[in-house]
Amino acid sequence: MALIYSNTKLCDVINNEPSVIPVINRFGIYLGTGDSSIEAVCRNHGLDTEFFLTILNTFINESYFPEETLMSFSAHEIISYLIKTNNYYTKFQLPNIQRHFKLLLSSSDGNNNNLELMLRFFEGLKNDIVKRIDSDTAQWFPAIIAMENGQAPSAPLCLDDESTTIEDKLSDLKNMFIMHLSGQYDLNLCYGVIVAIITLEKDIRQNNRIRNRILLPISRSLLSQFDK
Structure with a gap:
């Protein structure tokens, strides 16, 4: 577009x-x-x-991806958007996928062990996403806001980029559906789950660009001012 x-x-x-x-x-x-x-x-x-x-x-x-334009916005404005995004993941997207995934599993013919393994894989992925969101909420975002206001972070910050792991796992899950699904299952439910996974994958990929190419450099720059 x-x-x-x-x-x-x-x-x-x-x-x-x-x-x-x-x-x-x-x-x-x-x-x-x-x-x-x-x-x-x-x-x-x-x-x-x-x-x-x-x-x-x-x-x-x-x-x-207009890096200069995004860098012109305050960290607070970017974080406010990312918080809303994280809330959408935890309150809507992840529960929606899990609910329909379980319905898909329960409506299958019972011979589809792959679905059960795929659900377990998704639940592990969901835990990874929630863990990152919890870290954002408790540590990273408050530290950036504090540093932007001239206050040193209260605890050491881990600024390593681990977001590609989540992206890779979402891609793996999508490919599991495409390549390894077997047995009888509800076609409409299956389509709904796949579309929801693809939507989440795109959403996280786009937001990771903001996190990694804008917010991460901002936080490193702010932190360097307190390391002098």
Whole structure:
């Protein structure tokens, strides 16, 4: 999809790219946007239009990543968005996948041991995601906000990038469905689970770009000021 601008109608964006619905939800924007432009919608919701556009364009277009523009936003603004994203993972996306995964398993013919193994793999992956979110909430995000306000972090920070592990596991899970599914199973449920996994994979991949290429350098730069 082409880049979107402040005068683009939000309804056109949603029509062309329905996967943005959970992204705009994180900004407090829900369906029923009328034919308002993005600028008008942001004004009505008290949002920074430039930040909203940058996030949407980054999500929609994998080749688009305006590092200089993103670096111009405050760490607090970026963290606020990532917190909403993490909340969406834990409250909606992960429970939705797990619920439908279990329904898929219970509706299979009982001879599909692969499904049971795949569910276990997903539950391990879910734990990895939740563990990272817990670390964000308890350590990384508060430390960045504190450093941005001139306060030294209260505990040592681990700034290693481990996000590709989660991306790789999501890709592995998707490929397990494609290559190793066997036996009788509900086709509609199976399709729903695969689409949900692919959606989560894209969401996490796009947000990892913001985490790793923007927030991680910001946190390292802030931390270096206290190491002098």
